[in-house]
Amino acid sequence: MEEKKESTVARSERAADYFQEGFNCCQSVFLAFADRYGFDRETALKLSCSFGGGMGRMRQVCGAVSGMALVCGLETGNTDAGDRRKKTENYGRMRKLAEAFRERNGSIVCGELLGLSEGQKKAEGAAPSERTAEYYKKRPCKELVKCAAELLEREFFS
Numbered sequence: 241m242e243e244k245k246e247s248t249v250a251r252s253e254r255a256a257d258y259f260q261e262g263f264n265c266c267q268s269v270f271l272a273f274a275d276r277y278g279f280d281r282e283t284a285l286k287l288s289c290s291f292g293g294g295m296g297r298m299r300q301v302c303g304a305v306s307g308m309a310l311v312c313g314l315e316t317g318n319t320d321a322g323d324r325r326k327k328t329e330n331y332g333r334m335r336k337l338a339e340a341f342r343e344r345n346g347s348i349v350c351g352e353l354l355g356l357s358e359g360q361k362k363a364e365g366a367a368p369s370e371r372t373a374e375y376y377k378k379r380p381c382k383e384l385v386k387c388a389a390e391l392l393e394r395e396f397f398s
Contacts, residue, residue, distance in 0.1 A: 251272050251273065251389045251390075251392070251393055251397075252272075252385075252386040252387075252389035252390045252393070253386070254271075254272045254389075255268045255269050255271070255272035255307075255385045255386060255388070255389040256268070256382050256383075256385055256386045256389075258271050258272065258385075259381055259382050259385045260376070260382065262371050263285065264288075264289065264291070264292025264293060264303050264368070265291075265292060265293075265302060265303030265304040265306075265307065265381050265384060265385050265388075266288040266289075266291035266292050266303035266304065266306045266307040266310070267284075267285050267288045267289055267292060267303075267307070268303075268304070268307070268385045269288075269303075269304050269306075269307025269308060269310075269311070269385055269388045269389055269392070270284055270287070270288040270307045270310050270311065271284050271285060271288070272389050273311045273314075273389075273392065276314075277314050287310070288306075288307060288310060291303050291306035291307070291310075292368075293350060293368065294349065294350025294351060296366065297364060297365070297366055297367075297368065298361075299349070299350040299351030299354070299356060299361045299364070300349065300350060300351075301348055301349060301350065302341075302347075302348055302349065302350045302353055302384060303350065304341070304381070304384045304385050304387070304388035305337075305338055305341055305348045305388065307385075307388055308334075308337050308338070308341070308388045308391060308392055309334055309337075311392050311396070312330065312333055312334045312337060312392075312395075312396075313330065313334075315333070315396050316329050316330040316333050317330050318330060333395065336395070337391055337392070337395060340391050341387060341388060341391060344387055345380075345384060345387060353380060353384060354379070354380070
C-alpha cells in the first residue's frame with residue numbers, strides 16, 4: 241500500500257484525536273509528528289508527558305506550545321554547543337511559532353488559556369482532571385492542540 245503525503249488537516253486532526261483519547265496537550269501535538277523523526281509511540285508519549293498541564297499541571301507554558309517546541313527543536317535545533325547561528329535560528333523559529341499561537345489564542349500560558357485565577361491554579365494538585373463530557377465541553381485544549389499542529393505544518397512541512 242502506498243503511503244500518501246500527510247496534509248495539515250490530517251496532522252492537526254490526529255493531534256485533536258489523541259487529546260480526545262486522553263493524552264495531554266503536549267503528548268497530542270508531539271505524537272502527531274513523532275513518526276517523522278523515527279520515534280515509536282511509547283517513547284514519544286513518555287518524552288512529552290511531563291509538559292502536560294503547563295508543565296506538570298503547574299499551568300505555565302501551554303502543553304501544545306511545548307509540543308511545538310519539541311518539534312521545532314527536531315527541525316532546527318543545534319547539536320554543537322558553540323553553534324550560535326543554529327541556536328539563533330531555532331530560537332527565532334520558536335518565537336515565531338509562539339507568537340502565531342499567541343495571536344490566535346490570546347496567550348501561550350496554560351492557566352490564562354483556561355481562564356484560571358491564581359487561587360484556582362494553587363488549589364490544583366498534580367492529579368489530572370477526569371476526562372468527562374463536561375471536561376471536553378469547557379476546555380479549549382482540543383482546539384489549541386489542533387492550532388499548534390497546524391502552525392507546525394505551515395512552518396516546516398508546507
